[in-house]
Amino acid sequence: MTTTTLNAPRVIENGHYKKDQKFKVYDGPLENLPYPEHFDLDAAIDAMFTDGYAIIPGVLNKQEVADLRHLMNTSGGPDEQYDETKKGWCFNKHLNVEFHKDPHFLRYINRPGVVDIARAVLGNNCRVQSGSMWITGPGRRMPIHADFLPVALPEEYASDPRVIIPIHECVAQFYLDDLTADIGPTVVVPGSFKSGRAPEGETEWNGIKPKAAMLKAGDVLLFRFDCWHGAYSNTNKEGRRRHIMQLAYAHRRVEPGYPPMVYDKYYNPEVLAQATPEQCQLLGGRVKPEEKKY
């Protein structure tokens, strides 16, 4: 019997940002991603497979933005514990969303546009994978990275229009500020998942520089996990903080970061009582056959 030595690594580095890796912050000139004045669902779904992201304007109204900001600001105890400026970092309050405990979050998970794109690209029976509320202050920045690289490919294949790289997960970022460059907008390298790999200390791909999602409070940016992205530095002199909620959607086979609703013993009865059939499905619950659309 002959044995073959495989030179290829068995485990592909998935590209997620880690402090000890050589990812680089983009601090060059900032252009904005095009802002869709009129949302077109079909165009947005297509864009997930060409640009790797979509912008959904006006998902939350002014009152909802104010309410969610208030909830974020008042959750998690005193602010001092999140202030890491003395350690050379920044104000960084990042709270997990506990879908099984708090019925408040049900209202965000099936927003038209956002959930429609998620279902179209991940499968109709996709789920909410995780959520977080995140407030960051001056000094905060995030290097260009991919959240997860499901398939590593040589670029010539990944860029071939006949090759459709499946999307396993995507994240919806709900912005609760009118963004300006100095509070560190999210930056995206459009089309960069067609590199077939995660960035290796680069900030641009194929001559395409990161562009800012310069969105308004209530808008959502949805992007696939393998699209290169990061956050511009918050350089605000008045101490202005940026507030976002992240909701990740995933293919049904991806493990969620909270107990799926079939394990209802872990659930606050209020969540079970208030969830619509669609929200139950998105949280991994049982749906009555007559209500089963997904």
Ligand SMILES: O=C(O)CCC(=O)C(=O)O
């Ligand atoms: O804060 C941002 O704008 C980006 C966050 C991000 O990329 C991440 O959490 O992985």
Ligand SMILES: [Fe+2]
């Ligand atoms: Fe990320």
